[in-house]
Amino acid sequence: RSPQYPFLHHQSLQPVRKLPDALVIGVKKGGTRALLEFIRLHPDVRAAGSEVHFFDRFYLKGYHWYRKKMPPTLEGQITLEKTPSYFVVQEVPKRVYEMNPDIKLLVVVRDPVTRAISDYTQVISKNTSVPKFEDLAFQNGSQFGLVDTTWAPIRIGVYVRHLERWLHYFPLNQIHFVSGERLIVDPAAEIANVQTFLGLKQVITEKHFYFNTTKGFHCLKKSEGHSSPHCLGKTKGRNHPSIDATAIERLREFYRPFNARFYQVTGINFGWP
Numbered sequence: 001r002s003p004q005y006p007f008l009h010h011q012s013l014q015p016v017r018k019l020p021d022a023l024v025i026g027v028k029k030g031g032t033r034a035l036l037e038f039i040r041l042h043p044d045v046r047a048a049g050s051e052v053h054f055f056d057r058f059y060l061k062g063y064h065w066y067r068k069k070m071p072p073t074l075e076g077q078i079t080l081e082k083t084p085s086y087f088v089v090q091e092v093p094k095r096v097y098e099m100n101p102d103i104k105l106l107v108v109v110r111d112p113v114t115r116a117i118s119d120y121t122q123v124i125s126k127n128t129s130v131p132k133f134e135d136l137a138f139q140n141g142s143q144f145g146l147v148d149t150t151w152a153p154i155r156i157g158v159y160v161r162h163l164e165r166w167l168h169y170f171p172l173n174q175i176h177f178v179s180g181e182r183l184i185v186d187p188a189a190e191i192a193n194v195q196t197f198l199g200l201k202q203v204i205t206e207k208h209f210y211f212n213t214t215k216g217f218h219c220l221k222k223s224e225g226h227s228s229p230h231c232l233g234k235t236k237g238r239n240h241p242s243i244d245a246t247a248i249e250r251l252r253e254f255y256r257p258f259n260a261r262f263y264q265v266t267g268i269n270f271g272w273p
């Protein structure tokens with residue numbers, strides 16, 4: 001037997017930090033935390049716990065810095081990171097492509113109107129003196145004004161615009177879309193598709209989830225670092241304020257053509273109202 005054999009064998013068992021093989025690039029409030037927490041239960045996935053913001057905020061720190069933010073992995077394990085702002089920041093697709101043109105990209109999308117309200121709910125949870133949603137969503141603070149597309153909660157939901165920037169660099173088959181709505185009602189089914197996309201064995205199944213009636217969402221029976229059942233934190237699954245029905249209808253009209261183009265480009269009908 002070769003004397004090198006045990007040495008090489010030993011080396012392959014050493015965990016190493018790698019640059020990511022896959023990224024959850026968005027969208028903010030789509031259900032990105034749920035996706036990450038669910039897929040990282042898989043033994044062949046290791047994920048950075050917090051949002052790294054390398055490609056949008058800390059790019060100048062370089063790949064060495066980025067790699068150090070990644071969890072140690074064993075051979076065959078996928079390294080994953082999620083930073084939802086990547087989807088909408090102009091410079092990001094090119095930077096990701098330059099690092100790894102074969103990287104796999106995941107995007108959780110959700111009805112842009114609900115997403116905007118969810119985003120706004122997050123804003124008011126931190127600052128209660130913010131104007132009403134209806135006043136921010138329309139120009140001149142009036143529902144009779146045009147939709148204010150410069151307001152981030154509105155702008156982020158024009159998914160097709162952002163996607164087109166990614167498609168300058170990546171083919172569509174390198175991008176997997178998760179339905180934020182289906183992730184809420186049937187997480188196991190959405191995670192099954194994610195496992196297929198990432199080339200993983202089907203390990204995460206409905207057996208990992210239970211519906212928590214108090215929370216009103218699915219929670220995990222157990223996960224990495226949790227031997228007991230647990231739900232996502234209090235900031236996930238918040239109650240939304242009630243928004244004027246006319247304002248909602250106007251926003252639906254605004255998004256309708258963008259959604260239609262998004263369905264066309266992705267080849268998926270997400271069924272948003």
Ligand code: A3P
Nearest residue numbers: 028029030031032033034118217218236237238
């Ligand atoms: P709301 O708080 O508006 O309901 P993100 O992690 O991208 O910020 O997305 C947050 C959203 O994830 C939540 O928005 C919630 O609807 C959704 N979500 C999906 N599955 C969930 C789960 N099992 N538990 C809690 N929130 C979940």
